[in-house]
Amino acid sequence: MMIVKSENAKFREFYGVQFQVLAIGPKSMVCKMLYKKTDSVPTHKHPNEQSGYVISGKYRLKFGEYYQTLESGDSYAIPENIEHSFQILEAGEVIDVFTPIREDYL
Numbered sequence: 001m002m003i004v005k006s007e008n009a010k011f012r013e014f015y016g017v018q019f020q021v022l023a024i025g026p027k028s029m030v031c032k033m034l035y036k037k038t039d040s041v042p043t044h045k046h047p048n049e050q051s052g053y054v055i056s057g058k059y060r061l062k063f064g065e066y067y068q069t070l071e072s073g074d075s076y077a078i079p080e081n082i083e084h085s086f087q088i089l090e091a092g093e094v095i096d097v098f099t100p101i102r103e104d105y106l
Helices: none
Strands: 010-014 017-024 029-035 040-044 049-054 058-063 066-071 075-078 084-090 092-099
Touching: 058 092
Parallel strands: none
Antiparallel strands: 010 017, 017 029, 029 092, 040 084, 049 075, 049 092, 058 066, 058 084
8 A cells, every 4th residue: 555645746747737646556646637728738649548537627638539628527538549638728637547557657
């Protein structure tokens, strides 16, 4: 079991987006994305399944030919190796869980 107290969460940046690595287990990791209105996550893919929960803000998620606007309380799951992008419509926070761990986020 691994516990990370809030003051020990690691701040990182990827594609210019700031985020916190909250917890890392043997097979998964939890991150809190800290999106600003000026952030943009371009179309990309990775070998990790990604599930997320919108705490606050407003976003437009695209994966494949599917577009969806997400707001507080919404959630999503993106299979591994599927191209997707994330447009920030209003600043906010999103919890993302990746399986397996994203080595590029460490």
